Amino acid sequence: MPTLDHAPFALRGFLVVEILLFLSAVPLSLGGTALAEERLASRGVTLEPTDAEAVVAGLSCCAAVILLPAIVASWVGLFRRRWWAPWAYLGTTVAGKVLALATGAVGFAYEWGLPGAVGGAADVVTGVVIGLVFFSPAAADYVRPPDASARTP
Numbered sequence: 001m002p003t004l005d006h007a008p009f010a011l012r013g014f015l016v017v018e019i020l021l022f023l024s025a026v027p028l029s030l031g032g033t034a035l036a037e038e039r040l041a042s043r044g045v046t047l048e049p050t051d052a053e054a055v056v057a058g059l060s061c062c063a064a065v066i067l068l069p070a071i072v073a074s075w076v077g078l079f080r081r082r083w084w085a086p087w088a089y090l091g092t093t094v095a096g097k098v099l100a101l102a103t104g105a106v107g108f109a110y111e112w113g114l115p116g117a118v119g120g121a122a123d124v125v126t127g128v129v130i131g132l133v134f135f136s137p138a139a140a141d142y143v144r145p146p147d148a149s150a151r152t153p
Helices: 007-042 051-079 085-104 113-135 137-142
Strands: none
Touching: 007 051, 007 113, 007 137, 051 085, 085 113, 085 137, 113 137
């Protein structure tokens, strides 16, 4: 009886779910920040950014300019089964988490429930994708091809 390997199909399904969660998390988190600022302003509280917050905001914008295209490139590479894609995906994931830790440690943070839930679900899906591309039978699709210059005639 032949067996079917469902890992590549599961990987693509989880990638689609992750992209949808990513696209929905961005407007939700921006809306939560605007909601927090509006609520604070209605109560007469104004928060002036400190120098450290301004520096972190500038660095996070610069990092986002670098990370967003890298994340998209790693998604495309995973869909097209390129050998470099799992490492690019792992690198962008680690860099994104380090950036989130660095920016969350400075200043005032407000988050309402829905963006937190979407972010948590996205983190779980990211872990599943990393597990699939490194530790499942789908990992065989991401093996580096032999170097053409090393071949002997």
